[in-house]
Amino acid sequence: EPEVTQTPSHQVTQMGQEVILRCVPISNHLYFYWYRQILGQKVEFLVSFYNNEISEKSEIFDDQFSVERPDGSNFTLKIRSTKLEDSAMYFCASSEDQTLRAFFGQGTRLTVV
């Protein structure tokens, strides 16, 4: 079965630093997403991306966050000036169509110290 790949699996960063989380969605998919899950809490939607632009974002996705699809295969989430509360699992997902199944990656565990 096709897979969404995320790197790194674990990232430790100092508070105030910038991090870039990387994702390779499934090749023929058109819709891309980032979600996060703080330890012990629900999976929360951050942003969706279609046709090279953000199509929807949550209140969490403020100016600290940005997404990019730099080369037609990678999909990145940049977090500027990380805070302790940004520590979470970040999941990338992709889908062929917005109503069809979404495929999730295994996640990047971000730890801000």
Place this chain on the structure above:
Amino acid sequence: DAKTTQPNSMESNEEEPVHLPCNHSTISGTDYIHWYRQLPSQGPEYVIHGLTSNVNNRMASLAIAEDRKSSTLILHRATLRDAAVYYCILRTQGGSEKLVFGKGTKLTVNP
């Protein structure tokens, strides 16, 4: 977003069927019923989805009530690997692209 209600937890024995219920009394005609699950330390995984008719795939079956106000995810023979949190999510055709995850049902499978 249309709301779903699921029990916090359920328990089953290995190799027995499991019926995971979901109530969605405010469902609209264009809402698809999706089920995802999340195994420990993994990303969510699609299980099945349907609109009106019952659906079967290699992982599970989805039974949808005639009035569509509830549905049941059926695992025909639970294995230890099925221990996970199961999420029932409504997605509106032509609506928001996001999946809204609730707390789901934590399924424990006993050997």
